[in-house]
Amino acid sequence: xxxxxxMKELMAEIKEVTKKQRSVNKVDEIxxxxxxxxxxxxxxxxxxxxxxxxxxxxxxxxSVKYAANLCSAITGIDxxxxxxxxxxxxxxxxxxxxxxxxxxxxxxxxxxTGRKINVCQTEDAQxxxxxxxxxxxxxxxxxxxxxxxxxxxxxNIIANSKNPKYHN
Numbered sequence: 001x002x003x004x005x006x007m008k009e010l011m012a013e014i015k016e017v018t019k020k021q022r023s024v025n026k027v028d029e030i031x032x033x034x035x036x037x038x039x040x041x042x043x044x045x046x047x048x049x050x051x052x053x054x055x056x057x058x059x060x061x062x063s064v065k066y067a068a069n070l071c072s073a074i075t076g077i078d079x080x081x082x083x084x085x086x087x088x089x090x091x092x093x094x095x096x097x098x099x100x101x102x103x104x105x106x107x108x109x110x111x112x113t114g115r116k117i118n119v120c121q122t123e124d125a126q127x128x129x130x131x132x133x134x135x136x137x138x139x140x141x142x143x144x145x146x147x148x149x150x151x152x153x154x155x156n157i158i159a160n161s162k163n164p165k166y167h168n
Contacts, residue, residue: 037060136153137151
């Protein structure tokens with residue numbers, strides 16, 4: 001059985017590789033999600049866009065609560081026993097893949113509503129995503145005799161990022 005890495009160890013390892021390569025890496029996504037679900041010491045700072053730091057969250061604790069609620073609801077056992085069972089559970093690679101896929105599906109689905117979604121609120125960054133419909137248009141083909149091509153309509157995803165108000 002492989003030894004579970006802490007988030008701190010895993011993030012340092014990935015940051016070192018990222019110095020040379022920034023491409024999408026599904027394996028690293030899964031490792032990070034699995035580590036987040038299993039590391040009871042990993043905390044995420046929670047920021048308010050006006051006030052700054054307002055607290056922390058622990059993905060492991062939240063995952064245990066979620067698993068305990070499911071266990072209790074499905075089996076009918078009391079919540080204390082369900083929490084004890086969930087606390088002893090080690091989240092798997094399959095669990096990590098499921099959480100990643102659900103997270104991405106949520107973002108994609110929510111963006112379809114036309115509303116902005118906050119995707120990052122840290123000490124020194126604030127970022128959101130939104131969509132914009134791009135209508136069909138005719139475009140001039142470069143190096144041609146004024147020939148045009150039809151560009152079909154599509155949805156453009158826009159990322160906005162700014163320095164938070166509370167950042168020094």
